[in-house]
Amino acid sequence: MAEGVIQRAGSSRRELDGGVPVVGNLYVKVVPPPDLNKNTEWFLYPGVWTTYLLIIVIGWLLILSVFRCSAGTAWTVVNLTHFAVTYRFFHWKKGSPFAEDQGMYNKLTWWEQVDHGRQLTRNRKFLTVVPVVLYLIASHTTDYRSPVLLLNTIAVFVLLIAKFPHMHKVRIFGINSDYPT
Amino acid sequence: MAVTIPYFAALTTYFSYGLLFVFGHLRDFFRGFMKSESAPEGYAPLCRDFEDFYTRRLYHRIQDCFNRPIASAPNAWIDVIERYSNDNNKTLHRTGNSRHCLNLGSYNYLGFAAQDEYCTPRVVKSLDKFAISTCASRADGGTTSLHEELETLMADFIGKPAALVYGMGFATNSTTLPALMGKGGLIISDSLNHSSIVAGARGSGAKVSVFQHNIPEHLEEVLRQAIADGQPRTHRPWKKIMVIVEGIYSMEGELCRLREIVAVTKKYKAYLYLDEAHSIGAIGKSGKGVCELQGVDPADVDIMMGTFTKSFGSCGGYIAGSKELIQYLKHVSPGHLYATAMSPPAVQQVISALRLIRGEDGTDRGARKLAQVRENSNFFREELRKMGCEVLGDADSPVMPVMLYNPAKIPAFSRECFKRNVAVVTVAFPATPLLLSRARICISAAHTREDLQRGLEVISEVSDMVKLKYMPLEEEVEALLKEKRL
Numbered sequence: 090m091a092e093g094v095i096q097r098a099g100s101s102r103r104e105l106d107g108g109v110p111v112v113g114n115l116y117v118k119v120v121p122p123p124d125l126n127k128n129t130e131w132f133l134y135p136g137v138w139t140t141y142l143l144i145i146v147i148g149w150l151l152i153l154s155v156f157r158c159s160a161g162t163a164w165t166v167v168n169l170t171h172f173a174v175t176y177r178f179f180h181w182k183k184g185s186p187f188a189e190d191q192g193m194y195n196k197l198t199w200w201e202q203v204d205h206g207r208q209l210t211r212n213r214k215f216l217t218v219v220p221v222v223l224y225l226i227a228s229h230t231t232d233y234r235s236p237v238l239l240l241n242t243i244a245v246f247v248l249l250i251a252k253f254p255h256m257h258k259v260r261i262f263g264i265n266s267d268y269p270t
Numbered sequence: 271m272a273v274t275i276p277y278f279a280a281l282t283t284y285f286s287y288g289l290l291f292v293f294g295h296l297r298d299f300f301r302g303f304m305k306s307e308s309a310p311e312g313y314a315p316l317c318r319d320f321e322d323f324y325t326r327r328l329y330h331r332i333q334d335c336f337n338r339p340i341a342s343a344p345n346a347w348i349d350v351i352e353r354y355s356n357d358n359n360k361t362l363h364r365t366g367n368s369r370h371c372l373n374l375g376s377y378n379y380l381g382f383a384a385q386d387e388y389c390t391p392r393v394v395k396s397l398d399k400f401a402i403s404t405c406a407s408r409a410d411g412g413t414t415s416l417h418e419e420l421e422t423l424m425a426d427f428i429g430k431p432a433a434l435v436y437g438m439g440f441a442t443n444s445t446t447l448p449a450l451m452g453k454g455g456l457i458i459s460d461s462l463n464h465s466s467i468v469a470g471a472r473g474s475g476a477k478v479s480v481f482q483h484n485i486p487e488h489l490e491e492v493l494r495q496a497i498a499d500g501q502p503r504t505h506r507p508w509k510k511i512m513v514i515v516e517g518i519y520s521m522e523g524e525l526c527r528l529r530e531i532v533a534v535t536k537k538y539k540a541y542l543y544l545d546e547a548h549s550i551g552a553i554g555k556s557g558k559g560v561c562e563l564q565g566v567d568p569a570d571v572d573i574m575m576g577t578f579t580k581s582f583g584s585c586g587g588y589i590a591g592s593k594e595l596i597q598y599l600k601h602v603s604p605g606h607l608y609a610t611a612m613s614p615p616a617v618q619q620v621i622s623a624l625r626l627i628r629g630e631d632g633t634d635r636g637a638r639k640l641a642q643v644r645e646n647s648n649f650f651r652e653e654l655r656k657m658g659c660e661v662l663g664d665a666d667s668p669v670m671p672v673m674l675y676n677p678a679k680i681p682a683f684s685r686e687c688f689k690r691n692v693a694v695v696t697v698a699f700p701a702t703p704l705l706l707s708r709a710r711i712c713i714s715a716a717h718t719r720e721d722l723q724r725g726l727e728v729i730s731e732v733s734d735m736v737k738l739k740y741m742p743l744e745e746e747v748e749a750l751l752k753e754k755r756l
Contacts, residue, residue, distance in 0.1 A: 115277045121461055121483050121703060125468075131704035136280030143281065144288065186323040187700055189465070269318060 128185035128194065129203045138215055145171065145223070161231035165241060168227040171220065172244035179216075180251045183269050195268050200251065201258060208254035220248040273662065273706060276740050279675045283705050286677050294327030324700065328677070333359045335684035335696055341368045344376035345384035346716040350693050371688070372725050374711045375695035379552035379668050380639045381716030382583025382623050388631050389583070389622035393615045400614035409600075412611030420617050421588075423624050428550075428558065428576075429568035430590040432597075436605045437612040439547060439577030440466040442587030445605030446575070447514075447543075448474040454509040456496055458540070460484065460526075462519055467545060471514070477502065483522075486530035489513065493538045511540040517549030517560035517576075521702055521710065523663025523670050525553070528560055532570045543573045551581025552668055557627045557640050563666070584619040586612040643668050643715040646722060650713050653726050658739035662708070671697075671708035672729070672738065679736050680707050686732045692725055 117135045124130035131137070145167060152163045184195040185202070194202050204210045224245035231237045250256065260266035298319065309315045319326075329336075334353060342349040349368040355361060376383060396416065406412035417435055425433040436442040447470030451457055455476035459467055462483045471478045479496060482488040493511070500507050513535050515526050528544070535542045546559045554562030559576070561568050568574065573591045578584040589599060600606055627636040647668040654661045660673040674680055677698065684696045698707040713722075733739050742750075 116274045117277050117280060119273045119275050119705065125461070125478075125480055127700045131699075134280070134703065134705050135275075136277060136284060136705075140281050140284035140288070144285070182320070184318070184320055186320055188317070188321045188325075192321075269320065 164227040332681040343384040348373040371691045371693040377580040378714040379581045392622045396618035397615045404611045408611045409607045416617040432593045433590040436587045439587035444470040449603040451476040456508045456511045459514040514543045517546035523667045525664045541572045544571045546576040550576040578620045582620045582623040584616045639715040647713045660740045668713045671710045682736045690728045692728045
């Protein structure tokens, strides 16, 4: 849960009268969240959601400028890359990149570790909405053409099913259930 | 205390870490093709490569900013050995030269880290009498008269009936907590506690809960919930509940809100364990720590722990509590039964430092040192704030972190300061939260006003170069306002 509160100017300065927003002085108060898992606690700080969305939008602009394709193709590429990257890092890779955790989280994917395993928190709801919105944008801008639509639909289905609360710690057919090597 | 971070800095920090992780993963991916199989046939690999991903791909890039070897005692000025690398910081080699730098990184709060006219002759004499090591654990013949003297002195200094001394500060926490708590117990620790407390808590087998840093209201909430729920699954009442807090949090420079926390633990009948590693000897009018500063009766804190590394210029740690507690620990704590006893000259150093602080050597050097460290810290912190840097920490605290945020600013700040002969310690993830990397400055009573001015000049110059002045000055804000209105 983003604990940030957007404030105008810090507490050491006097009140700005009339609420005049001084440009470039947007500050956020950060309170350390009580999450001991270093692998996931960074997600509870302010600014994460905005950075995530900005990376997606900047990625789309990059693809447009490098490949000079149509907007719809670029959105499809963004959607599929987003699917590949988030599936690998949220739902496939298990454990945490710190040896001091001593393998405590070695059976849990990042998605299962976030928010200490509690379901339906604000962070999880946000992360579930993003692939859906990306799918809607990608399918709309490609005019629902058939080969591309199928790929986009598969991507969003896999991601959504992986994020269901009922899928917590479920491994279908035992895929990815072993301790990671 | 909340940290105020400029939103743009937060965004760019996430972006930088994202980029670093992407490059790290790409390199790991290609390394998979190039490297040969490291484990022998049929054996599982010894380490998982994901586990030291952070160390290999992020820490090794800026390795030259950490673990710098030194060539002198860590006084106000220190000789730091220069190193170079031929393979992008994977391996470092000494050049053979050393730089004489201003030391803003050592925990030398009262200036005992170097030769002292009262302490050092006595330490050398004790070396003649007792030799370097007792070559035994405390229980097996390692208890000398010096150890007993220190324990009595320490207990008297803190205001507790008895004390127990260990050879290592980290081991004090990591061996005492498993001796005190076991399965069926609950440990509620502050979210920013030191890794020794985390190690001890994990090793004890008790359930560990965390409350939001320094917020007694959240502690009360967590306590109420825990007492109402009972043990997991069986819901039986807890065998005992212990709340662990620190006196000064070394990464924040912040004091604990001890009065409110004592009120909460008394109300719900939980034990309180206070880790005064950084505050003993440096805080309070006569150096007795955060209890003295905040007017809390030491009898209200059940177990007081501290280390001798910071203010006393020695090594080791202590636990102070009731006579029954110390007697029990002597029978049960592995740190006492099996670990080597504290080295006798180190014990003598603490005894002499303690006598100096209490004024028992006949001079007022102790009181002057305490006043000096307070004055130096407040001066330095005010000047840094006036400069526009974002400095954390309460008034009177000798630890002041200067916020850096972006991962690239960590090596930039460290190397540029080193070039100008100022040695600072920078801290990043995972010792601090991801966003909040910082340079931690520790002020000593041994720093003179000229030293501090030199430090401030260098930090100001480097902060301009690295753009660390996140909090603009009052005058600049007024000028900006005037512009807007015109």
